[in-house]
Amino acid sequence: MFVPRSLKIKRHANGDGKSCVAKIIKSDPEDLQLDKSRDAPVDALVTEAATPPDRHSSESCPFPSPGGQLAEVHSVSPEQGVKDSHPSEEPVKSFSKTQRWAEPGEPVCVVCGRYGEYICDKTDEDVCSLECKAKHLLQVKEKEEKSKLSNPQKANSEPESPLNASYVYKEHPFILNLQEDQIENLKQQLGILVQGQEVTRPIIDFEHCSFPEVLNHNLKKSGYEVPTPIQMQMIPVGLLGRDILASADTGSGKTAAFLLPVIMRALFESKTPSALILTPTRELAIQIERQAKELMSGLPRMKTVLLVGGLPLPPQLYRLQQQVKVIIATPGRLLDIIKQSSVELCGIKIVVVDEADTMLKMGFQQQVLDILENIPNDYQTILVSATIPSSIEQLASQLLHNPVRIITGEKNLPCANVRQIILWVEDPAKKKKLFEILNDKKLFKPPVLVFVDCKLGADLLSEAVQKITGLKSISIHSEKSQIERKNILKVGRVGRLGQNGTAITFINNNSKRLFWDIAKRVKPTGSILPPQLLNSPYLHDQKRKEQQKDKQTQNDLVTGANLMDIIRKHDKSNSQK
Ligand code: AMP
Numbered sequence: 001m002f003v004p005r006s007l008k009i010k011r012h013a014n015g016d017g018k019s020c021v022a023k024i025i026k027s028d029p030e031d032l033q034l035d036k037s038r039d040a041p042v043d044a045l046v047t048e049a050a051t052p053p054d055r056h057s058s059e060s061c062p063f064p065s066p067g068g069q070l071a072e073v074h075s076v077s078p079e080q081g082v083k084d085s086h087p088s089e090e091p092v093k094s095f096s097k098t099q100r101w102a103e104p105g106e107p108v109c110v111v112c113g114r115y116g117e118y119i120c121d122k123t124d125e126d127v128c129s130l131e132c133k134a135k136h137l138l139q140v141k142e143k144e145e146k147s148k149l150s151n152p153q154k155a156n157s158e159p160e161s162p163l164n165a166s167y168v169y170k171e172h173p174f175i176l177n178l179q180e181d182q183i184e185n186l187k188q189q190l191g192i193l194v195q196g197q198e199v200t201r202p203i204i205d206f207e208h209c210s211f212p213e214v215l216n217h218n219l220k221k222s223g224y225e226v227p228t229p230i231q232m233q234m235i236p237v238g239l240l241g242r243d244i245l246a247s248a249d250t251g252s253g254k255t256a257a258f259l260l261p262v263i264m265r266a267l268f269e270s271k272t273p274s275a276l277i278l279t280p281t282r283e284l285a286i287q288i289e290r291q292a293k294e295l296m297s298g299l300p301r302m303k304t305v306l307l308v309g310g311l312p313l314p315p316q317l318y319r320l321q322q323q324v325k326v327i328i329a330t331p332g333r334l335l336d337i338i339k340q341s342s343v344e345l346c347g348i349k350i351v352v353v354d355e356a357d358t359m360l361k362m363g364f365q366q367q368v369l370d371i372l373e374n375i376p377n378d379y380q381t382i383l384v385s386a387t388i389p390s391s392i393e394q395l396a397s398q399l400l401h402n403p404v405r406i407i408t409g410e411k412n413l414p415c416a417n418v419r420q421i422i423l424w425v426e427d428p429a430k431k432k433k434l435f436e437i438l439n440d441k442k443l444f445k446p447p448v449l450v451f452v453d454c455k456l457g458a459d460l461l462s463e464a465v466q467k468i469t470g471l472k473s474i475s476i477h478s479e480k481s482q483i484e485r486k487n488i489l490k491v492g493r494v495g496r497l498g499q500n501g502t503a504i505t506f507i508n509n510n511s512k513r514l515f516w517d518i519a520k521r522v523k524p525t526g527s528i529l530p531p532q533l534l535n536s537p538y539l540h541d542q543k544r545k546e547q548q549k550d551k552q553t554q555n556d557l558v559t560g561a562n563l564m565d566i567i568r569k570h571d572k573s574n575s576q577k
Pocket of ligand 1: 253
């Protein structure tokens with residue numbers, strides 16, 4: 001008796017090119033144990049390797065329905081909906097409880113939250129087992145029946161097309177009717193700075209974008225009642241297809257600010273994949289994918305794939321073949337996949353480079369450029385960076401066409417929700433000072449993140465904190481495995497939207513290189529700086545050098561006032577040659 005291939009689609013490739021389909025046989029002890037609570041006997045599932053891929057059966061497969069009875073799932077021919085005869089050697093899971101929990105970045109079962117190893121062919125949702133597929137289909141059916149009952153007229157009419165055929169962003173009448181000075185006032189009050197030609201006005205409400213109802217619903221469900229400043233300006237500009245250079249920090253709502261234009265673009269593109277998001281780290285990619293899935297839930301044919309290092313490649317390659325619309329990737333892994341010709345990027349119409357400054361600091365610039373070489377030229381580019389140093393300006397001039405620059409909040413200032421304390425502490429006293437802080441109820445509020453210079457330092461300090469203060473402590477760095485990182489990250493995230501926190505920085509002459517940077521950024525927040533820092537000759541030297549550099553840059557700028565001087569100087573030097 002064969003499990004129909006349409007019943008579940010395994011994500012993993014076994015790599016040998018052969019196919020297998022699942023076969024029901026009697027009795028895996030664990031599965032039977034679960035069955036004790038039920039009246040009817042239940043078969044366990046294992047796979048039978050190398051069964052011809054074109055084989056399909058008209059037999060039915062019994063498995064428990066949520067109510068404890070047996071449900072019947074009938075097999076279908078490939079034409080009826082089998083999307084893939086994907087090879088696999090893993091046994092197909094019958095029950096949710098025999099499935100493992102998902103690793104970060106792996107798909108999650110929509111019913112029970114375990115590893116979503118299969119894609120339900122009927123709904124494209126992730127499920128972990130036959131049990132959850134049955135529950136999921138039942139839920140979908142119940143939802144459909146409920147909506148028929150609540151709206152019988154609709155049920156009898158033609159099935160409604162959920163989306164229009166295309167989407168064009170138009171300024172909402174409410175925004176159109178605002179006076180120019182009202183808009184300027186709004187931008188000023190919210191700290192939105194915009195540069196560029198013919199920039200559209202910001203939105204004030206998500207409703208001003210005329211998104212599909214499902215997307216509006218998902219925004220509300222995610223708790224996004226009103227847009228943040230960066231979203232107000234970036235979303236309409238992005239929806240209009242303009243290239244963007246945005247200066248936005250983590251915690252500002254920047255992810256949704258680029259995701260919404262990405263989603264709307266990908267939704268109406270027929271080619272797959274049609275959107276690419278590049279991030280410097282896998283953790284960030286995982287967070288972006290999670291947010292994307294929340295916002296895309298219920299939108300037709302919108303699938304994401306995570307292509308990141310540190311996680312196995314075969315499931316990522318398999319997922320890539322499932323007509324995904326949005327790729328979220330780190331540069332190294334994506335480039336490897338491009339090199340082995342496992343991805344076709346000619347349908348990409350929108351590219352986001354997130355945390356571009358970190359990307360450059362990590363040395364990914366060439367990899368990003370190599371990736372973009374593989375995309376036909378007519379795509380929209382959004383570059384997001386916490387800071388915009390000259391290296392980012394340079395990259396932007398290479399990648400962006402007639403861009404809109406959007407800056408929110410004071411550039412280069414620390415987040416307003418974080419109280420900054422700068423302490424002068426000599427190296428030998430640092431540990432003691434840290435323990436004092438951790439023992440101080442006024443300053444210590446878990447979780448606490450301690451940044452140190454080196455990996456070994458992190459391990460040793462973590463051990464010392466645990467030993468001396470008795471507080472649970474754990475270190476994280478690039479030599480930790482993905483499993484360890486995942487467990488560590490369960491401590492949660494800090495500095496999230498609207499939450500307050502305290503940042504304590506220890507400095508001494510060993511960090512003299514950073515004196516002016518620290519003073520320049522922290523002083524405007526009103527924090528008191530240590531006298532050793534304020535009186536340091538290094539600080540004054542760095543300040544002077546920066547001022548000289550600024551003056552030089554200003555002299556180099558061509559303005560109406562200095563234009564004639566520059567021409568005269570140029571003429572003079574030419575005649576002297
Ligand atoms: P980000 O800056 O993209 O890392 O977002 C920071 C956090 O704010 C995330 O947890 C988002 O889910 C949340 N967020 C983003 N936009 C909004 C919004 N408009 N309203 C409420 N929360 C939001």
